[in-house]
Amino acid sequence: MIAIIDYDAGNIRSVEKACRYLGEEPVITREASEIEKADHVILPGVGAFGDCMDHLRKYGLIDVIKDVTAKEIPFLGICLGLQLLYPASEESPGAEGLSILQGTITRIPDYPGLKVPNIGWNSCELMNDGRLFKGIADQPFFYFVHSYFLTAADKSTVRAQIEYGGTRIDASVEAGNTFACQFHPEKSGETGLAVLKNFLEV
Numbered sequence: 001m002i003a004i005i006d007y008d009a010g011n012i013r014s015v016e017k018a019c020r021y022l023g024e025e026p027v028i029t030r031e032a033s034e035i036e037k038a039d040h041v042i043l044p045g046v047g048a049f050g051d052c053m054d055h056l057r058k059y060g061l062i063d064v065i066k067d068v069t070a071k072e073i074p075f076l077g078i079c080l081g082l083q084l085l086y087p088a089s090e091e092s093p094g095a096e097g098l099s100i101l102q103g104t105i106t107r108i109p110d111y112p113g114l115k116v117p118n119i120g121w122n123s124c125e126l127m128n129d130g131r132l133f134k135g136i137a138d139q140p141f142f143y144f145v146h147s148y149f150l151t152a153a154d155k156s157t158v159r160a161q162i163e164y165g166g167t168r169i170d171a172s173v174e175a176g177n178t179f180a181c182q183f184h185p186e187k188s189g190e191t192g193l194a195v196l197k198n199f200l201e202v
Contacts, residue, residue, distance in 0.1 A: 002026040002200065003038035005065070007055040009080065010046030011184070018186035022197055032064040040200055041068050044186075045080030046145070049105070050092025052080055062098065069100050072177040074202040082173070082180035083148060091148050101175055102153040108146075111165025117147040122162040122171075122183070130159025130174050131202060132181065132195045140191045142171075142183035150182060177202060 004015055006028045019026040019042075026042075027034060035041055043065065045052055056062050069075050077085050087097050089105035097105075108116045123139045133140070144162070149169040152158050160172035160181070172181040179199060185192035 001034075001038045002040045002042065003035045004028045004042045004044065005035065005061060006030045007052065007059055007061055009044060009052050009055065011044045011079065011186075014184075014186045015042055015044045015078065018193060018196055019200070022193060022200065024200060030059045030061060032060065035061075035064050035068060038068075038073065040074045040076070040202070041065075043075070043077045043081035043084065045078065045084060047080055048091060049080065049083055049089035049097070049148070050095035052084060053092070053095050053097060056084070056098075065098060066100060069176075069178045074177045074199065075179065076199050077178075077180035078186070079146060079182060079184055082150060082182050085178070085180055086150065089148055100178060101157065101173065101180075103170070104151050104153075105148050106151065107148055108164060108169075109167055111167070114165045117145060118164050119145050121188075122164065124160040124162055124171050124183070126160050128156065128159050128174075130172060132172060132174065132179055132198050133159065134198050136191060136194055142181075142185065142188040142192060142195075144171075144183045146182055 087099040157173045185195040
């Protein structure tokens with residue numbers, strides 16, 4: 001069973017639709033018991049870091065997410081779902097993240113001719129043999145929507161990066177069976193579906 005965590009964040013239905021397109025029957029849930037028995041768990045997210053951490057806390061989801069990742073159940077954070085895995089974000093001073101992975105989340109710096117947020121397609125440089133990118137050629141394009149970005153503390157976890165203006169952004173990470181991507185695979189056409197398929201085959 002695939003559990004998609006429901007914590008009142010955006011983009012949950014498009015992730016569900018993509019999983020169904022791949023022939024799966026995902027369950028959208030905030031029940032800890034369902035999440036714990038899932039074979040794969042997905043944490044989508046669109047919104048503000050602090051608000052979404054408040055929602056995870058409100059629904060009692062923080063401990064179950066930490067339990068799932070500690071047990072090496074395949075886990076995928078998407079967009080804000082990536083950022084929430086880290087200790088904090090410049091977007092929401094004082095808000096504590098999940099601290100499952102280590103790194104910093106900061107605002108994309110202003111750069112001449114580029115807009116923040118970064119909205120649109122970016123090509124990724126793949127590295128470190130990421131399992132999400134099995135069978136995908138280097139420099140694939142994925143769809144991004146974000147104003148804040150990850151700099152991972154452990155560069156060996158980084159599986160994809162993009163360049164946005166003068167900023168190098170860690171766009172996908174992998175640590176054990178915990179995966180995360182800043183881009184939206186569910187909105188990235190056939191290549192994005194291939195990423196989701198690779199995750200679901202872990």
